[in-house]
Amino acid sequence: MPELPEVETYGRYFARHALKRRIERVDVRDERILGETRKDAFVRRLRGRTFTRVRRHGKHLFIDAEGVWLHLHFGMTGDLAFYRDVRKEPRFARVVFDFDDGSHLAFEDMRLFGVVDLIDDPDAFIAAHRLGRDPLDSKFGADDFRELVRKRRGAIKAQLMSQALVAGLGNLYVDETLYETGINPKRSVEKLKDAEVRAVFETMRKIVRKPDRRLPREQGERCPKCGGTIKRAVVAGRTTYFCAQHQK
DNA sequence: TTCCATGTTCCGCA
DNA sequence: TTGCGGAACATGGA
Numbered sequence: 001m002p003e004l005p006e007v008e009t010y011g012r013y014f015a016r017h018a019l020k021r022r023i024e025r026v027d028v029r030d031e032r033i034l035g036e037t038r039k040d041a042f043v044r045r046l047r048g049r050t051f052t053r054v055r056r057h058g059k060h061l062f063i064d065a066e067g068v069w070l071h072l073h074f075g076m077t078g079d080l081a082f083y084r085d086v087r088k089e090p091r092f093a094r095v096v097f098d099f100d101d102g103s104h105l106a107f108e109d110m111r112l113f114g115v116v117d118l119i120d121d122p123d124a125f126i127a128a129h130r131l132g133r134d135p136l137d138s139k140f141g142a143d144d145f146r147e148l149v150r151k152r153r154g155a156i157k158a159q160l161m162s163q164a165l166v167a168g169l170g171n172l173y174v175d176e177t178l179y180e181t182g183i184n185p186k187r188s189v190e191k192l193k194d195a196e197v198r199a200v201f202e203t204m205r206k207i208v209r210k211p212d213r214r215l216p217r218e219q220g221e222r223c224p225k226c227g228g229t230i231k232r233a234v235v236a237g238r239t240t241y242f243c244a245q246h247q248k
Numbered sequence: 249t250t251c252c253a254t255g256t257t258c259c260g261c262a
Numbered sequence: 263t264t265g266c267g268g269a270a271c272a273t274g275g276a
Contacts, residue, residue, distance in 0.1 A: 003254060032272090059255080076255055076271085092273090109274050113255055154265055163256085172254050237267060239252085 002074035004135065004168030005211040007059045010080050012106070014055045014063060017082035021099035022050050023065075033094040033109060037117040045118055046070070046097075055122055057134050058167025062122040069122055075113025081106045131167040135208045145201040149189050156192065157185035158198065158236035168208065171238045172217075177204045179215040179225075184247045185235045190234075217241050 002010070026043040028034065029206070034042055045068050055062040061072040081090045082105050089096065090108035095116045097105045107116050117126050132148070133140045145166070152159050159165050160174040169177070178185050181203045183196060192200075214224055218241070219232040228245025 023249095055259080073255085076253070078255095109253095111253090111271085113273095115256095115270070152264090158265075170254050234267095236265090 002059060002076075002078055002175050003170035004059060004208050005173070006019065006062060007074060007168070008136070008208075009056045010074065011056045011061050011183040013063065013082070014051075016165055017103070018063075018097070018099070019051050019053065021101055023047060023097050024100045025098035025194045027098070028094070029096065029098040030094045030112065032112050033107070033114060033116050035115050035117050042118055057122065057126050058131055058163055059170070060125075060131070060167075061201055062119070062125070071115065071117050071119045071122075071125065072107065073115040075109060075111060075115070078107065078114035078154055081108060114200050120182070126167075130161060130164045132165045133170070134167055141243045142198045142201045144212050146194060146197045149197050154188055155186050155236055156183060156189050157238075157240060158199075159189055160204070161236050161238070166204070169204065171240075172213070173204075173211065174206055175216055175217075175241055176207050176211075176213060178247060179242060180207065182246050182248065185232075185240050185242055186248075215241055215243075 023046050026046050027044060028039045031039050046065055049065045051063050051065050051070070053064045059073060063070040068152040082103065083089065084103050086104065086125045090106050093106040094109050095107045133144065136226060148165055149159065152165065157174055157178065159178060160169050161171070174186065181199050183200065216230050219230060221230040223230055223245060225241040226243065226246040228243045230241055231244045233240050
């Protein structure tokens with residue numbers, strides 16, 4: 001279930017469990033998770049190394065492995081599992097790292113939309129993939145956000161989903177952000193007042209910091225904020241829930 | 249059996 | 263040029 005807040009949690013989990021242990025063995029259970037990276041190169045470059053620090057940008061995790069960076073993207077169903085007892089290995093483990101102290105870290109991903117590969121430089125990766133600012137970046141402010149939004153057109157939902165504008169929001173937290181801000185997901189950004197753009201920014205920040213889920217994802221439910229009716233629609237190609245009464 | 253799914257990317261069209 | 267719909271990727275759950 002990975003959007004930015006979950007990936008942040010995975011990053012902390014990785015850091016808590018898998019740093020400073022020597023990688024004794026790298027087992028690629030399903031090569032499709034590696035994308036373009038070749039399996040033998042992946043194994044060869046990581047074996048014997050140690051993960052030393054974790055970085056996150058949007059939904060991407062980068063782990064420094066002494067000269068090369070492990071890059072993780074969790075797709076729709078990616079997750080991490082750290083364990084000592086091999087019977088705890090997840091059913092859909094795609095890559096497993098065995099550490100020299102007998103512990104294991106698995107990247108699991110049922111649907112295989114995730115990616116596990118190696119890159120040389122996270123900043124170059126972020127630039128090459130046109131990833132926008134990270135909402136948790138303390139140097140990213142409401143004025144910066146407004147300037148970015150003013151260069152865009154189209155539905156506010158589509159804009160917030162775009163990883164090139166802001167990196168890290170997905171379908172759920174975009175819906176939550178607009179629900180809390182009281183803005184209809186179909187509203188085009190040209191029609192948003194500066195104060196509304198600012199409010200979207202502040203709400204987005206609050207939600208990725210403390211990811212509350214308040215919007216019911218079911219058509220016809222009562223809105224917990226105003227008692228209105230929750231509607232289901234397709235916006236920006238994704239299933240969207242919103243309150244027909246207070247989101248204008 | 250059919251539909252749906254918290255992501256990304258690519259193609260074609262407007 | 264930008265945005266969007268639709269498809270594709272792969273798989274399980276309701």
